[in-house]
Amino acid sequence: MDSPYSHELQVAIHAVQAAAKISQLVLHSDDKGTVDKEDLSPVTIADFAIQALLTATIHGIFPDDSFVGEESATDLRNNPALLNRVWELLLRLQDDEAKALCKLPRSPDDMCEMIDRCGFGEPGGPESGRVWVFDPIDGTKTFVRREAYAINVALLEGGKQVLSVVGCPTLPADTNGPIDNSTVDCTGLGSIVFAVKRYGTYIRQLVETSGEPVPRKIEPHAASASVADLRAVSCYNMLDSGVDDAHEAIMARLGITTKGCDFLAWVLRWVALGLGLANVTVWVYKKRERTGKIWDHAGAMLLFEELGGKITDIDGKEIDFTAGRLLRKNHGFVAAPACIHDIVLKAVHDVLHEQGKAHLLA
Known part of the structure; x- marks a missing residue:
């Protein structure tokens, strides 16, 4: 897609691909390091690690941008064993080719700072400039059950949506629906769905097999529905x-x-x-x-x-x-x-x- 956000789009896609690898390292584990937040919703070591990875990667390329994300590092700072598990999970990307396209935090302390850069971030008003919004794993309850989940990356400018990249590790790129929490991509390739304001919505494979996957543009089906x-x-x-x-x-x-x-x-x-x-x-x-x-x-x-x-x-x-x-x-x-x-x-x-x-x- 040739748009004013082509660079941002490629950075976000690479970050989501690496984030998906982190999620899949945890997905089939019986012990996901799950803790309950104040609102009783669960958070896993994958949530923390992905938010740190997304923030470190995008902040390293766009240092003047702001960030909002679901998690804070409070539980990690209060639980050294949990912190170490998240750090060790991130380190598993060091020898992965996906790491070359992303930036990892420099240390456990830097990891916590990256998480908190989002966890205490606010989107701001119309004069807020560029703000990235992350949900490292949306659907943590179903993720814990090894079912459907998504990795959400958004860019706002002045409080308006301009870019969306969603990683869907369990969703086939050629699905016809209807689909639900139990839908599984038997190929293991998953999908990325993305959009840029005024440039349309696209879907492509999440995992690259031979060369860069060709995105498929989604037809504007809602324009003339009854x-x-x-x-x-x-x-x-x-x-x-x-x-x-x-x-x-x-x-x-x-x-x-x-x-x-x-x-x-x-x-x-x-x-x-x-x-x-x-x-x-x-x-x-x-x-x-x-x-x-x-x-x-x-x-x-x-x-x-x-x-x-x-x-x-x-x-x-x-x-x-x-x-x-x-x-x-x-x-x-x-x-x-x-x-x-x-x-x-x-x-x-x-x-x-x-x-x-x-x-x-x-």
């Missing part, structure tokens, strides 16, 4: 944060009778939309104060938007990536082809009013 064409992606029976009965009623109102794609990881839901395996998703949180996290959505949303998709919250407001690490100015998500987004949004409002849940709307 309600009859809607196919859903959601998360079924794995999260207690959403209003499941409302989601089911909304899909029924829209005439969607099949479950479609099913992913715990939000990034993979955006990937499914970007690949045309689905073209609608709705998420209503049970409580108004619940919010999304920037690393679960930034960049990955661009994959769908580049194909004619429109994404708002359930109030119809644009997603605001300048609000902070949490998307505090938005509640829930409604994604659909732009030409019929208003119809989907109306179905959301009608169902919530009918179910006595209008208090979840602004």
